[in-house]
Amino acid sequence: MAVLRKLPSLSILSLVALVILVVEPYESLSSSRKSVHSGFKTDYNGVGSGMCASAVTVHGYKCQEFEVTTDDGYILSVQRIPEGRVGGAGGPKTNRQPVLLQHGVLVDGVTWLQNSPAQSPAMILADNGFDVWISNVRGTRYSRRHVTLDPDSADYWNWTWDDLVVHDLPALVDLVFKQTGQKIHYIGHSMGTLIALASFSEGKQIDKVKSAALLSPVAYLSHMTTALGDVAARAFVSEITTIFGLAEFNPRGEPVSDFLKVLCAQAGVDCYDLITALTGKNCCLNASTVDHFLKNEPQSTSTKNLVHLSQTVRDGVLSKYDYGSNDFNQAHYGETKPPRYNLTNIPHDFPLFLSYGGQDALSDVQDVGILLDNLKYHDVEKLHVQYIKDYAHADFIIGITAKDIVYNQIISFFRNQG
Secondary structure, three states: OHHHHHHHHHHHHHHHHHHHOOOOOHHHHHHOOOOOOOOOOOOOOHHHHHHHHHHHHHOOOOOEEEEOOOOOOOEEEEEEEEOOOOOOOOHHHHOOEEEEEOOOOOOOOHHOOOOOOOOOHHEEEEEOOOOEEEEEOOOOOOOOOOOOOOOHHHHHOOOOOHHHHHHHHHHHHHHHHHOOOEEEEEEOOHHHHHHHHHHOOOOOOOOOEEEEEEEEOOOOOOOOOOOOOOHHHOOOOOHHHHHHHEEEEEEOOOOHHHHHHHOOOOOOOOOOHHHHHHOOOOOOOHHHHHHHHHHHOOEEHHHHHHHHHHHHHHOOOEEEEOOOOOOHHHHHHHHOOOOEEHHHHHHOOOEEEEEEOOOOOOOOOOHHHHHHHOOOOOHHEEEEEEEOOOOOHHHHOOOOHHHHHHHHHHHHHOOOOO
């Protein structure tokens, strides 16, 4: 760890602000004071038996396990909650509208199941008559398989969120579409909004998706209003791979834990408040939910994926992965700069529901404003924007008031799409 200690504190703070981007292990809300890494439990809560058994059927819901293989060989785990505990309120079982839930970076599908059934988004939707599908992208605990690659190999982790746009999202949408025979509703949080917006901007999945609800959208990331936001925006993303030398970024692993210990040793850094400082002050979490979250999350992602997200912070634009030189970009894209995603190309009549919070330090109000400016020509009746003054990043997923404030609105929005 001598290399880490030689780095200036500015660089260390820059990197942590970036590598923890969009992860929500809100240590500061735990009942006892801990170091920043001590909440990263090794209890994977029933990984051997699957997510249905460990997180859904225990609450009395039906649940089905599916697998889908992407066109580049990753085997993804998908869970289906076909109905509510008492049949739901959405009409005949054969005609329930399918909803695909897409998690963010450094978490997995369990993030939609952290609260009690009455407060967990997946169960709320099932109890309201929807056919709920939960995705787990490549590299997370239930989706660590490939037709040829081993997750212990660097090749397995050679991907960014671009690949989720190109490979994972099409496979997931196609699975649900084929199984149900219906166009689907989509709900994404954080990076789950990013991959959807990028896909829609290229005209992909629109033919199979009926509407989309985007929570804490993170298409742009240059105005993070955290104590470390200004530092993060100026970070040198190449330092991440220089420091870790890892293809897999595993928050539970020793190299990352050691890195966070070094951070905590820096003068003026309070690890107890660091996560809140990075993500914003959530208004509506309870201690038991946070404890449950810390037993299940965070999950691995590729270091390359975090570098790509960091490039978005640094450059202030939404583009494909920058390989760092004109020659490499030319080889990959046929041009010297990575192509940008043009969000103004999203079909103006595609139904969108956007919800963002005034306290969200990652999906900052200014950055959401840039996104909304890209949507200024969207059909007025097809764009529903919700602003929640007191909400921060995690409130949308595990907040105890989210059912009344957010999900009841989403349910009405979905039903209004026919």
